[in-house]
Amino acid sequence: MSATAKSIVIIGGGASGVLLAAHLLRSDDPDLRVTLIERQGQFGQGLAYSARLRHHRVNVPARGMSAFADDPEHFWRWLQRREPGKHTSGFVFVPRRMYGAYLEDVLREAGERQPGRLLVMSEEVLSLNESRTGVETILGNGTSLASRWAALAVGHETQPARSRGIAVRSGSERDTPLDPDAPVMILGSGLSMVDAWVSLAEARHRGPITVVSRNGLLPTGHKDLKPIQIDAADVPFGTSLTYLTRWFRALVAETEAQGGDWRSVVDGLRPYNQRLWQSWPMREKRQFLRHLRPWWNVHRHRLPPDLHDGLVRAVHKGQVSLIAAEFVGIERVGDAVRATLRPRGTRRHETMDIARVYDCGGVSVDIRASGNPLLQHLVRTGAARADAMHIGLDIDQNCALVASDGAVSERVRAVGPLTRGRFFEIEAVPDIRLQCQQLANSILSTVTGSPAQR
C-alpha cells in the first residue's frame, strides 16, 4: 500500500479535531498519515478553548477532562505537572485557555510518537470532492490534498449576531469598551450568557444588566458529588416525555430522601443521554427541543460553584435582572439601542433602551445557514444535508456523512457538536473523546487492519 492509502485529512483543529488526531496517532502503523487543517492557525483552541477568553473557565471539573476515556487521569496528571502543588483535588475548574494549551500538548505528543506522520496546516478548506478512490480537499490557497479519508471536525460555530448587526457577540471585535455605568442587555440563559456576564464583571461593569430568555432561567452550579449508579435496564427509554419526566422526578425525590442530590441523578443518567435521544421518535425529539431543553440545559450544563454564587449574588444585589420574554427585535436610537420584548405569557410588547445588546443565543445549529465555506459547499452540492431536526449534519451510526439523496459516504466522517442530530449529548469532551476513539478505531481497522494501540 502506498502512503496515501493510509491517509486522513481532518478539517477543524479545535477540541474535536485534536482529539480525533490524537486517537488516530495511537496506532503503531508507520505509514499512517494524519493532516490536521485549521483556518485560525491555533490548534486545540476552537470556539470553546480559545485564548481570546482570558478569564473564562472550563465548566467541567478537571477530573472529567482527560483527552482519553481509557486514561481518565491524563489531564489531571498534566495539570499537576503544569501547576505543581496548586490543586488538591480534581474538582477544580481551570481556565479555558489552559485546557487549550493541554490540547496543544496532546497533539504535539501524538505527533512525536512517530515523527512524520502528523502534518498540521493553517489554511481554510473550501470544498471536498469524494471519488471512488479517495477524497480531494480543496484549500483556500488554491492547492489541494488527496487522502483516503476525511473527517469534518468543524465544531461549534457562532453565527453573526441577530438584528442586522445591532446586537454584538461578547468578545468579538465589535465588543468595544463600554461606559461602565451603561445599561446593557444579554440575550440567552445558557453558558454563553454567563461568559458575557464574566466579561462584563472582569471589565468592572457597574451598570444594570438585563438578561432576557424565554424562561428567565439561570444555569445551576456544580457540587463535588458522585453520580448515582444507573443501569440501562433502569432507564425508561422510548417513552413519552411526560412519562420520562415523572420517572426522573421520582428518582430525584427518592435520591434526595436518602440524603442525595439531584445533580447525582442528572450525572448518573449521563451515560444514557445519547441512547435516550435515539430511543425517541421524531415527535418526542421535537417536543424535547421545544419544551424540555431549556430546563434540561440549566441542570445538565452547570457552572463552577464560585462562578454560580457570584452570578446569584449579582441577581440578589439587583445588578443582574432576569426577564422571561421573547426577543422581538432591536433598533438604533441615537447612540443607544431600543430592544422590543414580549414578556412571557403576554401579548404586549415592551421596549427597553440600553447601550448594547449581547447576543448569547448559543451556537449555530442550522448548517444551511452556516458561514463556513466548506459546509456551504457540501450542502450546496448535495454531498451533505441537515439532520431531520435541523440541529446539525445528517450522519449514519458510524458518523459517515449522509448526502441529500440519502447515500452514505464511504470516506467522509463527522465528529463533535455537528453530529448532535444523531447523538444530542455530544457537546463536551467526555462524549467527544469517546466518539473520537470509536471513529479512530473504525477507520484504523479499515486502513491498517488493526485498531489503535495505546
Added chain:
Amino acid sequence: MLTKKGKYGLKALAALSRVPQGQLVGIAELAQANAIPKKFLDAILAELRNAGFVRSRKGKLGGYCLARTPDEIMIGHVVRVLDGPLAPIPCASRTRYQPCDDCDVQTCQVRHLMLDVRNAIAEVLDKTSLLQMAALGGTEALQETLSA
C-alpha cells in the same frame, strides 16, 4: 420476569400493530380476541397510553391504536413501563430495588448475577421492535399451520 401484565400488554400491542393505520380497535374486541380479561386490559392500555405507546379515543366509535409505527416501539421499552426495570428478582434493580429480608445488598452474589442477567435481557429486548416480534409470531404461527 415477565408478568402476566407485561405479556398481555405485548400481545395487545402486537394485535394493534396488525390493524391498518388510522383504524381503532375497541377494548372489548381486543380483550376477547387475545383472551385477556377486559378490566386488566383497561389498566394495561392506560399505562401504555401514559407512556406514549398507544392512543385512544373515547365514545361509541372509540378504541385504541398505536401512537407510533411498530418499528418505533421497542419491546424492552414497553416491558419497563409495564413490569418495571427488567429485574428478574425484586432486589436486582439499581433505581427501584426492593431489598430481600435474607441477605446483604452489597455481598449477595445472587443479586450481582441477576443484575448482569437483567442487563442482558435489556440488550435483547431493546434491540427488538414490535414489528420484529410480530414477525417472529408470524413465522411460528405459519409453521404450526403448515405442520398441522
